[in-house]
Amino acid sequence: MKRGGQIVEGKKDKDFISTLRAHGLQVTYQRLAIYQTLYFSMVHPSAEVVYQQVKKRFPMISLGTVYKTLEKFYDVGLVDKVSPITEVARYDAKTAPHHHMVCLQCQSIMDTAGSADEPTMSIAGHDGFHVLRRQVVLQGYCTKCKAGYMSSGS
Numbered sequence: 001m002k003r004g005g006q007i008v009e010g011k012k013d014k015d016f017i018s019t020l021r022a023h024g025l026q027v028t029y030q031r032l033a034i035y036q037t038l039y040f041s042m043v044h045p046s047a048e049v050v051y052q053q054v055k056k057r058f059p060m061i062s063l064g065t066v067y068k069t070l071e072k073f074y075d076v077g078l079v080d081k082v083s084p085i086t087e088v089a090r091y092d093a094k095t096a097p098h099h100h101m102v103c104l105q106c107q108s109i110m111d112t113a114g115s116a117d118e119p120t121m122s123i124a125g126h127d128g129f130h131v132l133r134r135q136v137v138l139q140g141y142c143t144k145c146k147a148g149y150m151s152s153g154s
Helices: 011-022 029-039 047-057 063-076 143-151
Strands: 080-082 090-092 100-103 109-111 137-140
Touching (some): 029 047, 063 090
Antiparallel strands (some): 080 090
């Protein structure tokens, strides 16, 4: 992966490539660029935002290709979807357990600091329900939007 013009070799690169290969998916520069865009993003971008970024490096890539690739990545566990208050899916390459804070005004999504320990809850008696993914979303107002919310008297 590139970071600041340097190639960064590391566990994430190897995980990415081995996960693609393990699921019979070809390793391509376009897929790597899509994953890099997500991995280095702090804003949990939508497919359209990823497309705009990747298109700078690969002008011939289509929005449909980006959508399909993101869905494949989601299916094999390389990325998570974060779409707590909008109909537009947002993506996160950081798949280790963590929570999100979502601004109800500007719809920014931020990772929470601290532990993402398993919440205490029981699924006993739910006919063997098997949990594949879980997500905790905290909704409120970011620092920028909080000022406007508080001054409106709400």
